[in-house]
Amino acid sequence: MKAIMLDKETYKQLLNQYISTQDEGALYRAERLTRNFIKKNILPEEIIDLHIQVLRETYPTIYEEMVYMCQFLLETMISYGLAIQENETLREKQL
C-alpha cells in the first residue's frame, strides 16, 4: 500500500470536518498532515488523486464535471511534482 493511503481516513475525516464546520482547526491539522506527506516524498499530484477518491466516496452521485475539474488540476500539479523532484536531486548533490 502506498504511504499516502495510510493517511486517507485522516484526510477524509479532516476534509469532512472542514466542509461541515469551516473550522480553522481542521485546516491546521491538514497542514501538519501535509508536512508529513512531504517528509515521505509524497508528491502534490498524489494529494489531488487522494482528494478525487475522497470526493467520489463523500459524494457518490457527484457530477462528473467536478471530477474532471480535479483531474485537470491533477495534471497541472504533475509539473510541480517534477520541479520538486528536480530540486530534491540538486539538494542531495549539495549534501
Next chain:
Amino acid sequence: MKAIMLDKETYKQLLNQYISTQDEGALYRAERLTRNFIKKNILPEEIIDLHIQVLRETYPTIYEEMVYMCQFLLETMISYGLAIQENETLREKQL
C-alpha cells in the same frame, strides 16, 4: 495584476475544453501552461486559488461544499509551496 491572472482566461478555456471533451490535448497544453507558471515562481496554492475562481465563474450555482473542498486542498498545497521555496533558496545558494 499578479502574473497568474494574465493566464486566467487560457486556464479557464483549457479547463472548459477538458470538461466538455476530456481531450488529452487540453491536458498537454495545461502542462505547458503550468511549466510557465513555475518559471514565473507561481506557487501551487496560487493555481488552486485560480481554479476556485474559475470553478465559481463556470458554475455560479455550485454547492458551497465543492468550493470548501477546494479551499481545503489549497491549504494542503501551501506546505508544498513552502517546500518549493525552501528548495529554491538552497538552489540559489548553490549557484
